[in-house]
Amino acid sequence: MLYGIDVGGTKIEIAIFDDHLKRQDGWRVDTPKDCYRDFIDAIISLIAQADQRVEQPAKAIGIGMIGIVDDNGNCVSSNLPCVNGMSLVEDLTRSLVRPVAIDSDMNTFALSESLGGAGAGIDMVLGAIVGTGTGSGLVVKEQIYKGRSGIAGEWGHVPISATLVQRYQLPLRACGCGGFGCAETYIAGPGLLWLGQHCGGQFVDNPELIAALRGGDERAEKAFAIYLDCLAGSLAQAILHYDPGVIVIGGGVSNIREIFHRLPALIEAHLLPGMSVPALKRPRFGDASGVRGAAIMAQQLCQKTAR
Ligand SMILES: [Zn+2]
Incomplete structure (x- = not known):
């Protein structure tokens, strides 16, 4: 048996998988946010409950964290x-x-999609999340690529290109990381809504902006075009750095269907002449990737320990 835990900002999810990564059971509890001891106790309690539900307790634990x-x-x-x-x-x-084994939820997402998911059989898989925040995990030959200190793939905090700033006369937005002009401030969900307002729209949320876009609203179309070009430029930077075989794009914003239709041509325009765009895919496991990727980490840890 394998246990995977996915720690989110509001919920902690645990799932039990068999050795073939078939989900057997799973449940959620609230995430203790204010006290480290409470947080540790919540994880211990989840594992104790899991141990009681299986015949043979898991030999290792994998945890994906925000x-x-x-x-x-x-x-x-x-x-x-x-x-x-x-x-x-x-x-x-x-x-x-x-x-x-503990890693970021971006890395567990990429790992899950690289093993049996949308990136199966491909040597280098970039798993990009575009949701409330933006970032990615990189998996090379079915192993998470950590880099020296664990920040590989955090391209949400690479500033958008000067070309985009000049093309759309964009102000350099302050980012939660302390920087200015980070891609995340334009291409994560809140960035799309900001662009809608920047283009003169009065949208209260992204569903309203997207409904206006589909209804032919000029301000929504302008904001979405800028949004897509910023997303394309940022993904092009990631391609120029890593040259992945596939990019699996997940997260709430990736559910907007127009993104996958329009993105490849826009990305190509940001690459060097003659370069091609890798396959862009939707995740196979979606929200389930967090616990599944964590369980794969546990499986890989068991294999390393057995060696
Ligand atoms: Zn930043």
Whole structure:
């Protein structure tokens, strides 16, 4: 049996899989946000419950976390301040008496899609999330690529290109990371809504903006065209850096169907002449990728420990 845990800003989900990654069971609890001890206790309690539901408890635990996770598996920039800088792997390994692997939910998403998902059989898979935030995980030959310190794939904090700033006369928006002009501030969900307002629309949320777009509203069409060009430019930067075989795009914003139709040609325009755009795919597992990718981490950890 394999256990995968996905820690989100509001819920922690656990799922039990068999050794062939078929989901057997799963449930959710609220995420304790303010106290590290409460957070640890919540994970311990979920594992104790899982152990009671199976004949043979899992030998290792995989956990996907929101935010950036360093090369030791500890959170350095999570939206859960109580876990930042804590020795999460060490504390959980000691309490659960078995090996624990922790990585960002971007990486668990990419890992899940690379094994049996939309990126199956492809050597390098970039799993990009475009939702409330933006970032990605990179998987090379079915292994998460961490880089030196765990921030590989965080292209949401690469500023959009000067070409885009000049083309659309965009102000450099302040980002939560302390920088200005980060791609995330234009291409994540809140960025799309901001562009709608920047183009003179009075949209209260993205569904209203998209409904206006489909109804032929000029301001919505202008905002969406700028949005797509910014997204294309950012993905082109990721392609120029990593040259992945496939980009799997997930997250709430990726559900807008027009994105997949219009993006390839726009990306190509940001690449060098003669370069082609890799396949852009929707995720096979969608929201289930978090726990599934975490369970794959646990499986890979068991295989490493057995060697
Ligand atoms: Zn930023």
